[in-house]
Amino acid sequence: MSALPPITPQHVLGFEGARVVVIGDAMLDRYVAGAVDRISPEAPIPVLRVRQDRSVAGGAANAAMNIAALGIQTTLVAAWADDEAGRELERLLSGTGVATSPIRRGSAPTIEKLRVVAGMQQIVRVDREDLTPLDADGIDAAFEAVRAAVGESPSRTAIVVSDYAKGMLGDDLVTRVIELGKSLGTPVVVDPKSTDIRKYRGATIVKPNFAEALQMSGLRADAPDEETLDTIAERLLVDGIESLAISLSAVGVEVVEATARTRIPTRARLVADVSGAGDSMIAGIAAGLAAGLTTLQAVQIGNMAAGIACGRPGTAVVSSADLLNELLVESSPEDRPGTIEDWDELAQLVAVEKDAGKSVVFANGVFDLLHAGHVALLREARSLGDVLVVGVNSDESTARLKGPTRPLQPQADRMSVLEAVRYVDFVTVFGEDTPRELIRAIRPDVIVKGSDYRPDQVVGGEDAKAWGGRVHIVNLLDGVSTTRLSQGQQVRRG
Structure with a gap:
C-alpha cells in the first residue's frame, strides 16, 4: 500500500482559475418530506403529512454544481427538455456559476426522481424518465459543446463523464470525449454505469463503487478483501485506463494504479443521506486534477467531499469553504498554511x-x-x-x-x-x-x-x-x- 500524500488548505485554495467540463445525465431530484403518524384506511400503507416539497439538481447537474461550488469554472453539457422539470432545473442551475449547454433528446422529458421522506427515512421513490438515446445529431452537438468548452489549448482543465445510463452517454460519444481529452492532455474522470469497462477505455480515472466494480469484473464477493481487489485491478485496469477509484462505502476508497493500490479511509461521521455523494466525490477528484494535483491527492479531496455530503439530508452541494473547514479542523498547527x-x-x-x-x-x-x-x-x-x-x-x-x-x-x-x-x-x-x-x-x-x-x-x-x-x-x-x-x-x- 502506498502512503498518502498530505492535503492542505493551500491545495483547495489552488482551485481558483481551474476549469471542468461535465457531460452526462442531468436530472431533477424532488424531495417531499413530512411525518407519518398513521396507516391509511384504504391500504396498509403509511400516510405522509407533507411539510416540505423542494427540488434540487441531480445527476450530472449536481456534479456540476458541486464543482462550481469549489470555485472551479464549470460547464455542463447534458440533456433536458423544455418542460416544467427542465425549467426548474435551469432555475436551480442559474446563479451557481455553471454554464450550460442543453441538448434535446427528441420528445424525451427531463429526468425527474421524486423521493418521499418521513423524518430521516426515505419510504418510496418515483422515477419519470425516457431512456431514448441521443440520435446522431445530438451526439455531434454534445461533442462539439464539450470541445468548445475545453478549448484548443486547455491548461488546468479536466473533463467529467457522468454516466447514469439515462440515454445521454452512448459508447460513441464517450469514446470521442475521452479521445479528445487524451489528444489535449486533459484528464478525464468517469463516474460509470455501464458494466463494460471497455466503454471508458483511455480514461484517467474511473470511479465505480464496489458493486459496480464487481459487475464490471464478473465477480461475486461479499466484502472488498485483498484477493478480490487484486482481481478487480487486474481485470479493469486495461485499455489505457490509468487508475480506478473504487468507493467502498464506510470503508473508504481504494485507489488502484498500475504499480500500487492505496486505501483512503473514510472519516467517521453520522450519515444522513448518501444521495449525491458520488457526485460530490467526482467533483472533488475533478477539481483536484484540474488544479494539477496528483491522483492520490485528488481522490482524497473527493473522499472528503463525499463524506461531507453524506452528513447532509438530500442531494447536497459541498463547497470549497466546507473542505477548508474540514482541513482546518483536522490540521495540527504545524500543518496549517x-x-x-x-x-x-x-x-x-x-x-x-x-x-x-x-x-x-x-x-x-x-x-x-x-x-x-x-x-x-x-x-x-x-x-x-x-x-x-x-x-x-x-x-x-x-x-x-x-x-x-x-x-x-x-x-x-x-x-x-x-x-x-x-x-x-x-x-x-x-x-x-x-x-x-x-x-x-x-x-x-x-x-x-x-x-x-x-x-x-x-x-x-x-x-x-x-x-x-x-x-x-x-x-x-x-x-x-x-x-x-x-x-x-x-x-x-x-
Missing part, C-alpha cells in the same frame, strides 16, 4: 474560521529581530480569540516608516520566524504604510496594538467597530525594542 501572502486566500480561510464560530484576532507590525516584547504581545493577542492573524510590513513599507537602515531582516525571514511562534495561526504581508486595507479584507473581531497607541489611534479601529469588532491595547514590556537590541549589537561590535 502559516504564511499566506494572497489576501483573497487569507480572507477565505478567515471566513471559514468565523463561520465555524471562531473569533479572529489581528496584530501587525514590522517584527524586526523578534524579541520578548513581541512574544508577550502575540501571547496576549492569541488569548483574546481563537485565531491570530499577523500582518507584517513589507521591506519597502518598513524602510519608509523606519528609515533606510531598516529592516534588519528581510520580510521572508521575519514572516518565517513569526510562523514558528505557537500563538500565531496565519502570517501575511502588506506593502502600504498602514494595514487598513488588509483589516478590511479579513474583518477581524479584535485588533491588538501595543500601549504606545491610544485606542482612537489604532488604524482600522473604526472599521472594526462598524462590523462589531473592537480594539485591545496590550501593555508593552519596559526597555525592550528592536532599536535597543540593534544598538546593543552595534556597541558590542565596536
